Amino acid sequence: MSELASERYTDRIATGPLILVQEVLNTRAAGKPALDDLLSTPDAATSWLAGALDEWSRRTGTEAPAIDVDESGLVRLQQLRASLQMTVSGTVRDAPVRSAPKGVSGVLEVRIDADGVFSLTPRGKDVGWAVAAVLNEITNARLTGTWRRLKMCHNRVCSVAFYDGTNPNNGVWHDVRICGNAVNLRASRQRRAAARA
Ligand SMILES: [Zn+2]
Structure with missing residues (x-):
């Protein structure tokens, strides 16, 4: 299995299907030196x-289609990522490569089978299907209470998306040793410089 985008940056990985949302967020270029932006080319x-869909399928037991991302699909995924950054952190962390931030939408089908099984499934072709699947996982996570555990590191330069599985759910850094210390050090230097001025 190929490495997940999130595994490049953190071991605080969402435990359930929410991994799909975390994956979209962690396609961005982050780290030092910065790793590749995985939404830079269709390939x-x-x-x-x-x-990412392989892992999601494994966790949900749901089959996902093979998706070929073309140029317009790529822009759509970039828009989705920017919108997700707004949702999770209240601000867009990267300028979208080719166009201004814009909302994206997906289609879900609600059905109940003759045997009484209820389901909500993504519809659409290619990237449209993936967008619907991502938005569906956000809806599920909001209902089950896991949504508030998906966060972006408060160190703006980092902004890695991580899953806070701790009980107080009060983490703000993807890794307190890397980002917490760096930001605290910067703040204390600024305070010292201000005191000297
Ligand atoms: Zn961080």
């Missing part, structure tokens, strides 16, 4: 999405 996006 990179196609291979990342295959790995």
